[in-house]
Amino acid sequence: MSDGAPLLELSGVAKHFGGLYALSGLDMYVAEGEIVSVIGPNGAGKSTMFNVVTGLYPPDDGDVRFQGDSIVGLAPNRITRLGIARTFQTVHLFPNMTVLENAMVGQHCRAKSGVFAAVIRHPGMRREEERIRDRAKASLGFFGSRLAGYREDQPAFALSYANRRRLEMARALATDPVMICLDEPTAGMNPRETLELRDHIVRMRDELHLTVLVIEHDMRVVKGVSDRVIALDYGRKIAEGTYEEVANNPQVIEAYLGTKAVV
């Protein structure tokens, strides 16, 4: 599937909190243009893996390479600038900023005007501000009319739950990423919203040409979107392959359901 070096590559990544090994020697890769799903029971280390990739936690061991270069030790904002955007497992918006402002914060790392530009407001700064606004609106527009129109000026906390999840994704898209990491995007959504979101994930790849790394529990979504599925348990990769291969893997079934009782 991948030609040449993978876009993202984790080799031997370990992360522990005190005595708890959240990740121990994780190897995995994501190739450009792929949708990779990560599954695994609670506490398998999925979100820790995201936090290591996006720089929130430094790994204790191993290397994370993005577009061929190691990103270990970079501040999260630098990693975002390199092109990895993310959402959070529990929604983390800027609740008292408007919907549009939330998305505009996403464009922050693609602009550079500072204090002097802000005070003088020269034409270059105004053009940049205009561009930030357009780009933010475009990423809100990815979700159709859900976040557009009058909603742009509403504070983020006034949105419905599903729209908050969408706004979080729009904000991530507004950072102009190469790869987007979605942490349980359908958690708490109803079946119809889940279906809609499944299409959105596919469209992120097909229309926005993004690489997508997604943690997901809803197996219909995993089945529907994944080019490849990686299963984690106890901080290790226990299976990898197509959805069918992973779903039939005895280790995966055991991880989820426990050992089959011998009757």
Add this chain to the structure above:
Amino acid sequence: MGAITRRSIVRGGAIGGIAAIYIALVGLYTKFADLELVGEQVTLGRVLIMAPGLVAAYTVTRPRIVAGERRSVPFGSGVAAASRTGVITGAVFAAAVWFADWFGVDRIREMFVSVSEVLIDFLTFGKGVPAGLPILVGACVVGGAIGGLARTAPANVRVPLSVGLIAVLLLGMLQRIVPIIFVELGFEADWLYSPSTGGLTWLGAAGIFAVAAGADVMWSRGGGRARERVRTSVREAPAARLGLLVAILGVLAILPLLLGTVISEVLGQVMVYVLLGIGLNIVVGYAGLLDLGYVAFFAFGAYSTAVLTGAFLNTTTGAAEPALSADLNFYIAVWLVALMAAGVGLLIGAPVLRLRGDYLAIVTLGLGEIVSIITASRWAQPLIGGPQGMRGVTKAEIGPLNFQDNPQHFYYLALAFVLLALFVSWRLAGSRVGRAWNAMREDEQVAEAMGVSTIKFKLLAFAMGGAIGSVGGALFAVNLGSLTPASFEIFVSITALAVVILGGLGSLPGVVVGALVLIGLPGLLREFEEYRLLIYGGSLVAIMVLRPQGLVPNIRRSRELHAEEVEQDAWGKDVVGEAEAVAAVLPGGALGVENEDLE
């Protein structure tokens, strides 16, 4: 009906009584016993006798929430309950007075110096203990009834009445200021303020009451429409906006000429604190970094201005040159000072980058203290004069303008810097920088993950806040001409923070209003000077309870504090809670379903 229980009346009344005893113990009654507000009978002391009962009754008759519905107390029963509250307050208060008299005033006086025969005499209206006590209770009942009226009477009655009464009280208290303005403008003031008592005449009070109440009636009839018209025209027509701006600037320009030197001097002090407030607002209001050591920038600005403009050290033998000194013009030096203060901001910001909330507050408090101590230390004496301080900061004069002796001239200098700082701060708030600060304040970790360099923007906030605060210090130095360490103590940090919080965090108009209230009012009401801290504390507590978003809130901040009241938000929270519960159950379940048909 029945919303006000006997319990809440007794409790409210008793608290009112305790408040009255407190006011008596700190000496407010005796101090203001002879401060006539209207005529000879209405003194501030007597108003204060009624105040505890009034406030207690006003609180007791507040609307109750019954079964999720806000219910106002009906007029009749409200006033009845309010009067009963006043009875309780009066009874508690009178009992205390009686006890004091029985126990012996002199024995209490050993601990509470304000308790004296004069106090007892004042509280019993000159009639002695048994005879005067019913009058005292009566005064409290009247206070309570007024409180009840102010809360439960129909709106078209109580609002104009309250506005009128407040206007009379306020102008009565400003009796040393307002006549001066009249004289300055060449008007006769004797019909309004009695030359013998100093307070308002009855005629004057009636006139003020009529004007204020009438204005309120007019405003409630047509004010909403007028405001709406102004607002839409300001929003839609740039010319109207420009006109409004020019009008405001015009008023600001002629203000000191109208108000005379006394008020101009107060306004000058207010503007120094407006500058401090604008600077601190960037750090605390925009970026959400609680800085309790802001005096550091104030001191840095003042002393570095002095050093750069060639001021002298005070010594026992006269004056001496500082160890390091430049002889720059103030208008060059002030930019250097701001630039260096930004550097100091980076220095202070760097060690606290990883700290948040309480920890940040404590460390900045310590850093501010360090600067305060340095200004007073022998170690820094060769440079900035140590305990003796410096004098001769004179390099700001332009031609005939004198900023130390003429408060009106200083007003214009300060106004220029305040307007500049307001402009810079306003522009920053609406830019990419302001957005980054906002995002950081809302959720630091997420802002970082969205590509905002939190290190850079925290340092930037400290640097900008420091630069603006140091200009406040520079102006302070120019105004006074001499500096002593006593001006640079922790009280400055606390006052600046109080200005920002009282006005509303993150709100520029709020900073101006906060400084006017906290610096301007005490400056005008010199009688209250020794109770300044009591009033600060009291007003801050009142603000936190009644209006936590501040007097002129930033829209976003007030949303934050009222977020819980938004129905949809509560609904959203429930869904999140549910979602997490479902997500926790889901993994096994979802795969289990799939596995069934796989097996």
